[in-house]
Amino acid sequence: MTKKNTVLVTGANGYVASWLVKKLIEEGYTVHATVRDKNDKSKVDVLKALVKEETNRLKIFEADLLVKNSFNKAIEGCSVVFHTASPFKLDIKDPKKELVNPALLGTENVLNSVNNSDSVKKVVLTSSVAAMYSDASECLQYENNEITESVWNNTASLDYQPYSFSKTIAEKKAWEINSKQEKWDLIVINPSLVLGPFLNGQNETSESFKILKQIGDGTFKKWIPKMGIGLVDVRDVANAHFLAAFSKNAKGRYITNAHNTNLLDISKELYSIYGKSYSIPNKPAPAWLIWLIGPLLNKALTRKYISNNLNHQLKANNKKIKKELGIEFRSMNETLKDAFQSMIDSGALKAK
Ligand SMILES: NC(=O)c1ccc[n+]([C@@H]2O[C@H](COP(=O)([O-])OP(=O)(O)OC[C@H]3O[C@@H](n4cnc5c(N)ncnc54)[C@H](OP(=O)(O)O)[C@@H]3O)[C@@H](O)[C@H]2O)c1
Numbered sequence: 167m168t169k170k171n172t173v174l175v176t177g178a179n180g181y182v183a184s185w186l187v188k189k190l191i192e193e194g195y196t197v198h199a200t201v202r203d204k205n206d207k208s209k210v211d212v213l214k215a216l217v218k219e220e221t222n223r224l225k226i227f228e229a230d231l232l233v234k235n236s237f238n239k240a241i242e243g244c245s246v247v248f249h250t251a252s253p254f255k256l257d258i259k260d261p262k263k264e265l266v267n268p269a270l271l272g273t274e275n276v277l278n279s280v281n282n283s284d285s286v287k288k289v290v291l292t293s294s295v296a297a298m299y300s301d302a303s304e305c306l307q308y309e310n311n312e313i314t315e316s317v318w319n320n321t322a323s324l325d326y327q328p329y330s331f332s333k334t335i336a337e338k339k340a341w342e343i344n345s346k347q348e349k350w351d352l353i354v355i356n357p358s359l360v361l362g363p364f365l366n367g368q369n370e371t372s373e374s375f376k377i378l379k380q381i382g383d384g385t386f387k388k389w390i391p392k393m394g395i396g397l398v399d400v401r402d403v404a405n406a407h408f409l410a411a412f413s414k415n416a417k418g419r420y421i422t423n424a425h426n427t428n429l430l431d432i433s434k435e436l437y438s439i440y441g442k443s444y445s446i447p448n449k450p451a452p453a454w455l456i457w458l459i460g461p462l463l464n465k466a467l468t469r470k471y472i473s474n475n476l477n478h479q480l481k482a483n484n485k486k487i488k489k490e491l492g493i494e495f496r497s498m499n500e501t502l503k504d505a506f507q508s509m510i511d512s513g514a515l516k517a518k
Contacts, residue, residue: 172196173411174244176229176237176276177251179209181372182292182357184365185404186248188216191223193408198240200229200251212366231272237279245285246411249276250292252336254329254373256466261328269332270339277343280350288351289344290410293337295358295396295421295482296322296330301474302394305481312481315356315419326470329373337419353410357403358396358423358482361432361505362496367512374400375514378505381433382515384445385463391451391472392430394480396423399501402493409491416491423482424495435502443517444506 173190177183178199190197201209204226217224227240231251241247251272258264273291280286298313300321305311318338322330337354344352360374369375380386406422430450437448453476460467487493509515 170194170196171245172198172243173246173248174198174200174237174240175248175250176200176231178213178226179366180250181364181366181369181374182360182400182403183248183250184212184216185362185400186250186407187213187224188365189404189408191216196223196225198225198227198244200227200237200240202228202230204228208368209366212369216365231268231275234275235279237276238282241279241283241286243285244283245287247276247280247286247289248292248407248411249273249289249340250407251276252292252332253371255371256329256373257376257464258328261324261331265328265332266324266335269336273336273339274343277340281343281347286350288353288411289340290407291337291340291352291354292407293340293354293356293419294330294333295356295423296327297334297337297356298421298482299480300327300330301471302478302480303474305479310481310483311479312483313421314483315421315486326468327466329466353416354419355403355406355410356419356421357406358398358421358480360398360400360403362400362402362501363504363508364512364514367508367514378509379514380463381429381436382440382444382446382506382509384518386433386447386451387445388447388449389451389455390429390433390447390449391456391460391476392428393475394426394428394478396425396480396482397427397432397498397501398422398424399496402495406487406491406493409493413491420487420491421482421484422487422493423484424501425498426479426481427498428479432498432502435498436506439499439503440506444515445518
């Protein structure tokens with residue numbers, strides 16, 4: 167294989183990022199991978215396992231989103247920066263400290279280092295459809311009742327859907343910094359809920375892990391709310407980042423959403439495969455039940471959120487990424503089966 171460029175992946179041990187590192191290594195790139203703590207085996211071993219024989223194409227660096235100039239060393243010699251590091255947590259106590267600071271200051275920090283580098287030509291930022299909307303009910307105000315790349319979230323705040331707020335202001339800041347210079351291009355990937363196999367079976371930080379675990383561990387008993395969400399496979403999200411970096415015609419934001427679905431249909435699909443052995447809900451939870459126990463399961467399930475999402479359909483238009491990057495999405499069945507199976511295999515889910 168011919169030697170290809172060197173690229174940087176921030177938060178490389180994360181659920182989404184680890185699949186991106188895998189793809190980059192397989193495609194022949196040299197990857198500078200940042201993690202917070204190089205000595206934390208539970209985080210770093212997943213990366214080392216990706217390069218069993220040719221460790222020279224993976225270099226692990228320590229960097230923290232909240233420490234100024236922390237990414238300078240890792241960026242040296244890189245032509246592309248994939249900035250994925252940012253907390254994906256819904257159940258939080260201090261939104262500014264836990265979400266907004268790492269998302270916003272981290273983006274500023276990474277992009278300042280990019281500005282100071284002579285090698286970086288492109289940045290691919292992992293944003294989210296959360297930077298476009300807070301509640302599925304918002305779709306109704308747009309043409310065809312769907313969100314597109316032209317839509318921005320204008321309802322999230324520190325008090326309401328702070329994760330969505332953190333993604334919105336971080337992405338806006340990235341576009342602002344990009345507009346003030348001409349050395350590097352910015353492409354933004356906006357995934358919906360990411361599921362699919364976990365390379366690190368102990369990855370409990372991503373909300374993706376928590377949501378799937380709660381569906382399979384009996385938390386919901388028989389009932390789950392029919393809340394409109396989008397779904398996409400983690401392997402397709404990694405591919406979207408890859409294509410965004412290396413396709414000449416990539417431009418702007420890309421909604422990366424395979425299926426407009428809801429929590430009930432996701433759960434029913436899993437029930438049809440694993441329902442005999444695992445406690446998976448397959449009935450629609452009535453509003454009163456979610457109002458009662460929702461906030462106990464997850465602090466983000468406030469009454470306002472439930473009203474604006476229960477029985478509302480999310481429609482996120484994926485035409486741009488299919489047309490411009492030629493991406494083909496996996497089926498919902500494949501994504502869910504592989505995700506659930508990987509949790510069984512890692513011991514994260516136990517049969518009933
Ligand atoms: N999963 C989804 O459904 C989804 C959907 C749309 C967008 N996204 C976006 O995808 C990205 C990755 O999310 P994920 O689901 O893969 O979550 P994840 O597995 O928890 O990954 C988050 C990464 O960010 C790192 N990080 C957090 N705070 C940091 C800090 N202060 N300094 C340095 N690194 C820090 C984490 O490092 P540690 O391991 O050390 O904490 C981890 O590597 C995020 O930008 C998220 O918003 C995710």
